[in-house]
Amino acid sequence: xxxxxxxxxxxxxxxxxxxxxxxxxxxxxxxxxxxxxxxxxxxxxxxxxxxxxxxxxxxxxxxxxxxxxxxxxxxxxxxxxxxxxxxxxxxxxxxxxxxxxxxxxxxxxxxxxxxxxxxxxxxxxx
Amino acid sequence: xxxxxxxxxxxxxxxxxxxxxxxxxxxxxxxxxxxxxxxxxxxxxxxxxxxxxxxxxxxxxxxxxxxxxxxxxxxxxxxxxxxxxxxxxxxxxxxxxxxxxxxxxx
Numbered sequence: 001x002x003x004x005x006x007x008x009x010x011x012x013x014x015x016x017x018x019x020x021x022x023x024x025x026x027x028x029x030x031x032x033x034x035x036x037x038x039x040x041x042x043x044x045x046x047x048x049x050x051x052x053x054x055x056x057x058x059x060x061x062x063x064x065x066x067x068x069x070x071x072x073x074x075x076x077x078x079x080x081x082x083x084x085x086x087x088x089x090x091x092x093x094x095x096x097x098x099x100x101x102x103x104x105x106x107x108x109x110x111x112x113x114x115x116x117x118x119x120x121x122x123x124x125x126x
Numbered sequence: 127x128x129x130x131x132x133x134x135x136x137x138x139x140x141x142x143x144x145x146x147x148x149x150x151x152x153x154x155x156x157x158x159x160x161x162x163x164x165x166x167x168x169x170x171x172x173x174x175x176x177x178x179x180x181x182x183x184x185x186x187x188x189x190x191x192x193x194x195x196x197x198x199x200x201x202x203x204x205x206x207x208x209x210x211x212x213x214x215x216x217x218x219x220x221x222x223x224x225x226x227x228x229x230x231x232x
Contacts, residue, residue, distance in 0.1 A: 035221070045162075045170065045213055047221040059220065095169055102175060110176040111217035112160040116169035 002026035002115055004096050009120030022079040022096030029077035033099030036081050038092035086124045093119040130216050132224030138232040145201040147212050147227045155218035161199045165210045
């Protein structure tokens with residue numbers, strides 16, 4: 001079945017780095033853009049980053065721009081999030097999610113997140 | 127940046143009630159709004175796409191509508207499994223979520 005499985009979370013000190021992975025299965029990963037979304041404990045959802053299906057374009061939330069890098073390996077059906085210079089405010093459950101454009105072009109259609117992983121927890125603390 | 131204001135932040139309702147949750151955008155976003163349900167310890171689930179399109183497998187008691195910059199999620203007859211937190215999300219300008227509405231048992 002269609003599935004996303006995140007891994008790589010853990011406890012890390014402020015200023016250090018961590019790399020998250022998201023393994024996709026059950027669909028043609030190379031045909032879909034992918035997002036990272038995070039949720040701080042007891043808080044709402046915050047979009048983090050997007051990468052297009054072919055890796056040609058990337059976009060980031062202002063809160064992580066310059067510190068986080070989203071990437072993908074379509075040969076491995078895997079999405080990544082490299083997180084550098086981590087801060088306490090980056091503590092959250094990180095979800096990967098599939099980009100959904102209603103079956104049409106993402107240039108001219110609303111977008112949503114139609115498939116989500118179960119999340120991986122990142123705690124930034126000294 | 128486009129601001130999305132979701133209301134109420136929480137509500138108490140009984141099984142069988144009609145429930146309405148609203149999101150208001152700070153500017154026009156056409157139909158670039160979706161709705162999600164999140165239960166404790168679970169990932170969000172897409173309910174409504176493009177303001178009013180029901181996702182496959184989502185019960186028909188869920189519906190979405192829009193009027194200008196106001197968007198509404200309606201649960202026509204609340205069921206026990208509907209107690210959860212609901213989020214709206216706009217995709218007109220990057221991607222941003224509303225603050226969430228927790229639907230609790232009355």
